[in-house]
Amino acid sequence: MSLGETTTDTGPGPGDDAAATTTSTAKSAGEAASSADVKDETVTAPDPRPDLSDTARRLARRLVRTNSAWTFLVLLVLMTAFSIMKPAHFPTTFNLRNVATDAAVLLIIGVGMTYVVITAGIDLSVGSVLVFSGVVAAKTMTGISDVDAGWGPILLGLLAGLAAGAAWGALNGFLVAKAKVPALIVTLGSLGMALGLAQVMTEGQDVRGVPTRLSDTIGNGRVLGVPWLVVIALLVTVLGALALATTRFGRRTYAIGSNAEAARRAGIPVELHLIKVYALCGLLAGLAGILSLARFTTTTIGGHTNDSLGAIAAVVLGGTSLFGGVGTIVGTLIGVFIPAILQNGFIILGVQPYWQSVAVGGVLIAAVYADQLRRRATQRA
């Protein structure tokens, strides 16, 4: 979208100048430049009515212009390379389904993280909030029922988990927006607190006895051959992407990350908005905690220490700028799959899977360096 790299048609090229002079109004010049392929028609016969194909074209152009276009290319190259090297093992339904299932939880956290990073913030606590929410959900379910619990107790547990996640997020947001404590410190604090409290509640022992109805359906079930985890993660991604790109909430998220003072002067309730964004991130961490619980039928307290950093890495790989104001959910989707595919590919190739961490680290630094170059180029222009 427009927040991405400016493509040739947005620059003051000779074609746009011609359009401006022939029509003598900024209006048709703007329309012509906003849609290069219909430039000629627009100049002669502007259509003020919004139509569906126009909206679709706009959306398509946004996708093309994103910073993540290059990252997507990297992902494609990786997948092609692994497919050529191991055609019998890598490009199989079974393998790709596994990769997607493994990535589902990280993807959900990544969607929330994208919002936070676009506001020029960061949330280190999502991994711990995920564990905390999972523990709250599991404790609720096992407390009021047992392994054979019906949907009533399960639903109650799910709601408790989601509420716990959202509450941690809202607390983070409140401290960042109102108390003006830097997000890095606030979420570093809640990273420790959420995990610590989860361990206090469970005395460090993972909660077992999660209802089998939950693990058999959401945890390990499939719809039309696609695991529920993947379906839910994709649903969250689509909704998150639409909300970010096409709603007032999304637009204001970008505005705050771009220039919080300007947003304030424009009448946007910046502090409240920040609280909402962090609460959303916490809520999604809560959802991720529930999905993790459903998949592993236990709370996996020790298994999520790297999730926050993994999510931040995915968001940054996807072209979202740590300086705020720039980023897309589609980018995060790609950013989640690059480490996942790398790891999977290395395992299949018989390379030590630990090389994945090395490779992803390198790609991450390269991605941020590219972002810096872009910023410098913009400032020169």
Next chain:
Amino acid sequence: MSPATSISEGYSASASPDAPPVLELRGINKSFGPVHVLRDVDLTVRAGEVTALVGDNGAGKSTLVKCIGGIHPADSGSYLFEGQPVKVDSPRAAAELGVEIVYQDLALCDNLDIVQNMFLGRETTKRFVLDEVTMEQLAADTLASLSVRTVTSVRQRVASLSGGQRQTVAIAKAVLWNSKVVVLDEPTAALGVAQTAQVLELVRRLADKGLAVVLISHNMNDVFAVADRIAVLYLGRMTAQVSTSDVTHSQVVELITTGRGAATRREAPDEPNGTAGADGTSEWKNGERP
């Protein structure tokens, strides 16, 4: 408040010298703690005119602007809008009356495009979804109505615009909302010669459309190029509000630097300019601390 479809409607293109004031401030006082920044300031702003607000650093120009814009409501005094006393205690309240301020540092979001910036905080939506087509159209119409040709695409990111283009966008943003009074805080301060000329032309055009424009400037050439009236603040007091045609360049400079001049005190025409420090007693006569 709905955005203007055409800002030129409803305004007379030419304003008579005696046009009723749109905005009138009477006896405005404002203190920050022990510092009395504005003392009984009167200001009259008429539709179709550019009123230049000049004064040295610390004279109270920015504070007066913030009183007008509702950021710092005045301690006492009356705020009349179209003859009616009104209470302006927030930027929202000012915007609802049709008073828009274009701040010196512009307050634009670099990563957003022109349309997104112009509708910042007041986005048009249709069933929860941003109505990009309508917003783009209105933004383009507004720029067209201001005869802006320097901007080639309303979907350009603000980061890629020049200083003059940014100023144009900020001004167009202020005009978009059917505003009646536009206050411009040093719009040419950071601009080159050609861009300054463009922005001044735009300022003049706003007034010719029938808007009341308040222009804050340090640059006497700019003031004399576009202003119909000049209001001079000196140490928190409004020392003069005169027609541009009635005063000379050096008289205004004298008003700014000493708080008095030939325009108000013709008995001292041979007073040299800029000698406030040498003639300390005159400041005390004005009831001010030096």
